[in-house]
Amino acid sequence: MIFFPNCKINIGLSIVEKRKYDGFHNIESIFYPVDLCDVLEIRESNSSQDSFLISGLDIGDTSSENNLCIKAVNVLREEFPNIPYLNIHLHKQIPAFAGLGGGSSDATFTLKLLDFLFNLNLTEEQMLCFAAKIGSDCSFFVKNKPTYVFSKGEKSKDITLDLSGYYIVLAKPDLKISTKEAYSNVVPKPSNVDYENLPDIKEWKGVLKNDFEDSLFPKYPILKQIKDTLYNNGAIYASLSGSGATVYGIFEKEIEIKRLNLSQDTFIYQGKLK
Numbered sequence: 001m002i003f004f005p006n007c008k009i010n011i012g013l014s015i016v017e018k019r020k021y022d023g024f025h026n027i028e029s030i031f032y033p034v035d036l037c038d039v040l041e042i043r044e045s046n047s048s049q050d051s052f053l054i055s056g057l058d059i060g061d062t063s064s065e066n067n068l069c070i071k072a073v074n075v076l077r078e079e080f081p082n083i084p085y086l087n088i089h090l091h092k093q094i095p096a097f098a099g100l101g102g103g104s105s106d107a108t109f110t111l112k113l114l115d116f117l118f119n120l121n122l123t124e125e126q127m128l129c130f131a132a133k134i135g136s137d138c139s140f141f142v143k144n145k146p147t148y149v150f151s152k153g154e155k156s157k158d159i160t161l162d163l164s165g166y167y168i169v170l171a172k173p174d175l176k177i178s179t180k181e182a183y184s185n186v187v188p189k190p191s192n193v194d195y196e197n198l199p200d201i202k203e204w205k206g207v208l209k210n211d212f213e214d215s216l217f218p219k220y221p222i223l224k225q226i227k228d229t230l231y232n233n234g235a236i237y238a239s240l241s242g243s244g245a246t247v248y249g250i251f252e253k254e255i256e257i258k259r260l261n262l263s264q265d266t267f268i269y270q271g272k273l274k
Contacts, residue, residue, distance in 0.1 A: 001041070001042060001043070001113060001116065001117055002039060002040065002041045003040045003109045003112060003113045004037040004038070004039060004040070004109075005037060005038045005040055005094075005102070005105035005106045005108070005109035005141070006033055006034060006035055006036065006037045006105060006141075006144070007033075007034050007036050007037070007094045007098075007100035007101055007102050007105060008031045008032060008033050008034060008100060008101045008105070008137075008140060008141075008241075009031070009032050009034055009100065009168070009170075009239075009241045009242075009246075009248050010029045010030065010031060010099065010210060010239070010240075010241050010242045011029070011030040011031075011032055011161075011198075011204075011208060011239070012028075012029055012030060012193055012195065012204075012207075012208035012209060012210065012239070013027060013028075013029040013209075013210040013211055013212065013240075013242065014027060014028040014029065014189075014191035014193060014209075014211055015027055015183075015186050015187075015188045015189075015211045015212070016028060016188055016189065016190055016191050017188045017190075018188050019152075024152050025152070025183060025186070025188060026150070026151055026152065026188075027149070027150065027151075027152070027153055028148075028149070028150050028191050028193070028195055029148075029149050029150075029153070029195070030146065030147065030148055030149070030159065030161065030195055030198070031101070031137075031140045031146070031147050031149055031156075032146050032161065032163065032273075033144050033145065033146070033274070034100070034168060034170070034271065034273070035271050035272075035273075035274065036093065036094055036100070036170065036269045036271060037093060037094070038056070038090060038091060038092055038093050038094050038102060038105070038106055039056075039089075039090070039091035039093065040069070040088075040089075040090055040091075040106060040109050040110065040113060041088070041089040041090075041091075042086055042087070042088050042089075042110070042113050042114065042117065043086065043087045044084050044085070044086060044087075044117075045084065045085040045086050045087045047085055047087075048085065049085055050070070050073065050085050050086050050087075050088065051086070051087045051088065052067065052069070052070060052088045052090075053087075053088070053089045053090070054067075054089075054090050054091075054092060055089070055090075055091045055092070056090075056091040056092035056093055057092040057093060057094075057095055057096070057267075058096075059092050059095075059096035060096055060097075060176065067090075067103075067106075068103045068104065068106055068107035068110075068134055068135060068138075069088055069090055069106050069107055069110045070088075071107060071134050072107040072108070072110035072111050072114075072130075072134055073086065073088075073110060073114070075111075075130055075133050075134055076111060076114055076120075076130060079130075080118070080120060083114060083118060088110075090106060095172050095246070095267050096176070097175070097176040097177055097178065097244050097245055098170075098172050098241070098242075098244040098245055098246040098267075099177075099240065099241040099242025099243055099244025099245065099246050100170070100241060100242065100244065100246055101137045101140070101141070101242065103135075104134075104135050104136075104137035104138045104140070104141060105138075105141045107131070107134045107135065107138050108127075108131050108134075108138045108139075108140075108141035108142055109141065111127060111130055111131060111142075112127070112142075115127070124142060124143070127142045128142050132154050136152045136153040136154045137153055137154075139154055139156065140153075140156065143158070145158070146158075146159055146160075146161040146162075147159060148195045148196050157196065159195075159196055161198065163201070163250065163273040163274075164272075164273060164274050165272070165273070166201075166236075166250050166251065166252060166272070166273045167250070167251045167252070167253060167254050167255070167270060167271070167272055167273070168248055168249070168250055168251070168269075168270070168271060168272075168273050169230065169235075169248060169249045169251065169255065169257070169260075169268065169269070169270045170241075170246050170247075170248050170267070170268065170269040170270075171226050171230070171246065171247050171248070171249075171260070171262055171266055171267070171268050172244075172245050172246040172247075172266065172267040172268075173220075173222045173223070173226065173245060173262075173263065173265065173266045173267075174263075174265040174266070175220055175222070175223075175245040176245070177216065177220070177243065177244055177245045179243050182212050182215075182216060182243035182244070183243065184215075185215035185219075186211060186212065186214070186215055187214070187215075189211075193207065193208060201236055201237060201250065202236060204236070204237040205231075205236075205237055205238075208237070208239065209239070210239050210240040210241070210242075212240055212242075212243050213227075213239075213240050216240065217240075220245070223240060223245065223247055226247040226262065226266075227239070227240070227247050227249075229260055229261070229262070230247065230248075230249030230260070231249070233249075233255060233259055233260060234251055234252070234255065235249030235250060235251055236249075236250050236251065236252060237249070237250045238250070246267075250273070254270065254272075255270070257270060
């Protein structure tokens with residue numbers, strides 16, 4: 001059985017405070033699904049252990065013990081110990097260290113696929129609970145629709161936001177920015193953005209911002225250059241996504257990617273939003 005875990009972008013990202021009791025940061029943002037997908041295949045194994053294979057884009061550490069798909073399997077097996085041994089093949093098309101939630105999506109789609117394969121009949125609430133045990137962003141991919149997220153990113157509220165018909169360009173230079181690095185130089189501050197009631201997209205440029213840009217753009221000027229390039233080529237709104245190294249632009253129509261004149265080692269995706 002094959003599923004296609006998709007990625008997400010952050011529309012605005014406010015880092016509002018550092019939590020005293022666990023060292024994490026509280027954030028506010030909107031997650032919006034994008035159709036750039038990995039390919040996840042899971043089959044029951046005849047072996048006496050799980051097997052895990054990764055192909056496609058280089059994502060660094062590919063050891064199974066550190067992969068969120070395997071973590072998802074183990075979390076689910078705690079409740080359903082009769083899940084048999086598995087052959088898992090993950091083909092990566094979503095870059096790592098990108099701020100696109102690729103690993104979180106892979107994990108949540110692993111839960112969904114196992115639920116389907118073995119007729120576990122998980123409720124949405126159960127799925128959300130399992131996803132929250134894996135990672136802060138995982139819960140979003142259960143419903144996989146525009147969502148206002150807060151706290152560490154694991155709490156959410158459904159919102160009405162329709163960007164269907166617009167085009168998106170994702171551009172990730174050859175950088176690996178870890179979450180730890182991204183948070184190391186942030187200065188938390190209260191947000192003045194009403195994420196549940198955003199203005200028209202044509203007003204976002206003056207209203208919405210990813211707070212990680214303040215520390216990451218001076219350190220990695222290429223990110224600011226890409227953002228400026230997207231605006232110069234007609235983007236209605238452009239921003240860094242999450243804490244990673246992807247900058248995206250939203251356009252009213254499809255553009256010629258070669259016009260961006262980005263370096264050859266930059267990962268680029270263009271697609272239509274839904």
